[in-house]
Amino acid sequence: MKKIFTENIPTKLMALVMAVALWLYAINRHTGDLTTTVSLTVSVPEGITVVEQSTSKITIHLQGPQNVIDTVDNMIKDRKISARYVIKESPDGIEDQLKQSIFIKKEHLDLPPAVKLISVYPDKIDVVLGKLQKKKLKVVLQKKGEPAVGYNIVNEFIFPGEVEVTGPLSALKEASSINTVSVDIGGISGEQNRTFPWRIEIDQKVTINRGDKTISVPVVCKEDVRIWLQIMEQQDTRLFVKMRVKVIGPAEYPYVIKLQDEFADVKVKGPKLLLDKLNTEDVILYIDVSSLKPPGPYKQPIKCILPKNIELVDKLPEVHLDIRETLHSVEAR
Structure with missing residues (x-):
């Protein structure tokens, strides 16, 4: 019995190595397919912003060894893999707006080398770039909910009444005001007259009309405001x-x-x-x-x-x- 395990050890080791190699080869030769959707982020240099983007998600078709495809699928579900495209346009090259079309390739997805990118849909993504500028906009208080039964808000005061906003030149030319985040006034009564002022943040977008469409354009405002509401019993x-x-x-x-x-x-x-x-x-x-x-x-x-x-x-x-x-x-x- 001892001879069976001790004779021809090198030959037996070689056979074991070859078996493992063949097993790994067989696994890697088994090709898998994956069609899934990932988020798309378009990054721009300082001084530029993305005004419009035709889509924020793309559908990709991948092929590769099944075990690698399974790993990639899990990483996409965990949002560890997404598409990211970096635009290198200089702000000096934009007077107001600039429209570009971009095409997503494998290098924009950070995929393992063993995975092949078969297709992307849509195959062309349109983006509109805007040059940034600063502008003072009037603050408009946004409220949600209703006061307690029998009470009304008879007056409201916001300080400061204007804030400085950084956003696309084209959008800020048309904008005259910016909203606060929604303030919940549900159930408030005259008791709240003693709790003011409230400190409220500014919503990071402006709304403009383009033809028959209303568009929200992202902006940046680093200020907040204080509000006072005069609440009285409903007459x-x-x-x-x-x-x-x-x-x-x-x-x-x-x-x-x-x-x-x-x-x-x-x-x-x-x-x-x-x-x-x-x-x-x-x-x-x-x-x-x-x-x-x-x-x-x-x-x-x-x-x-x-x-x-x-x-x-x-x-x-x-x-x-x-x-x-x-x-x-x-x-x-």
């Missing part, structure tokens, strides 16, 4: 119809009062939250007859008692009344 009005007019006089008033119209309409205003809770019992209409004596008729203004922070919208009308002595008061004479 509203409410109409109370056919409210009874009460007659108020001194105790044991000896005269009889007859109103020509015992009812009146009253319109009030105030915070919406208060008005929504207001009942007819909270609104009192009356006339004071303390100083009136027969004979009549009289014309008296209607007065009103309202809860705090509620006001009349319109002046109340006058009421016509007759006044006469009671039988008891006549006999007392």
Whole structure:
């Protein structure tokens, strides 16, 4: 048994090496195909920016040893492989805009040597380069959400009102303003009046109109702004119809009062939250007859008692009344 393992050792080692080599050769000879999509980044020198790019993704067809193709596939899924094209155009060669077409090759993908690039789609990518400039733009506050029920934003203030922006010459010639990032005002109430100012960043793009299209162009702004919002309770009005007019006089008033119209309409205003809770019992209409004596008729203004922070919208009308002595008061004479 010992002879079996100890005889012809060099020959046996050579056979093992050849077997491993053949196995590796067989693996590498097995060709794999991969069609997938990768992101495309176009880099430009300082002083230039990419205004438009026909696509930010390309579809590539690769071939190579199956084990290498599998590795490349995993690297693309992990975003470790993408396409990157470097433009070397000088800013001095661009007056305003410059359109170029680029073609992606294997060297732009950083692929292993064993992988072959069969095709790229689209095979031509159009880019528009723009020369950069600086410009002051007005700041516009962007809001999302709604204030708490019963509250409104009645005023807003932004400081500074203008910021310096760096962007393509062609876009900044047409732009007059730039937005802040969206500020969430959902559910805010008067309590927030004490928390201002808020520091808000500037959105890194400007929006311009090109024909029937609206285009967003990337820009750079290194400033931020502070904002103040004036939040007040929402004001509203409410109409109370056919409210009874009460007659108020001194105790044991000896005269009889007859109103020509015992009812009146009253319109009030105030915070919406208060008005929504207001009942007819909270609104009192009356006339004071303390100083009136027969004979009549009289014309008296209607007065009103309202809860705090509620006001009349319109002046109340006058009421016509007759006044006469009671039988008891006549006999007392």
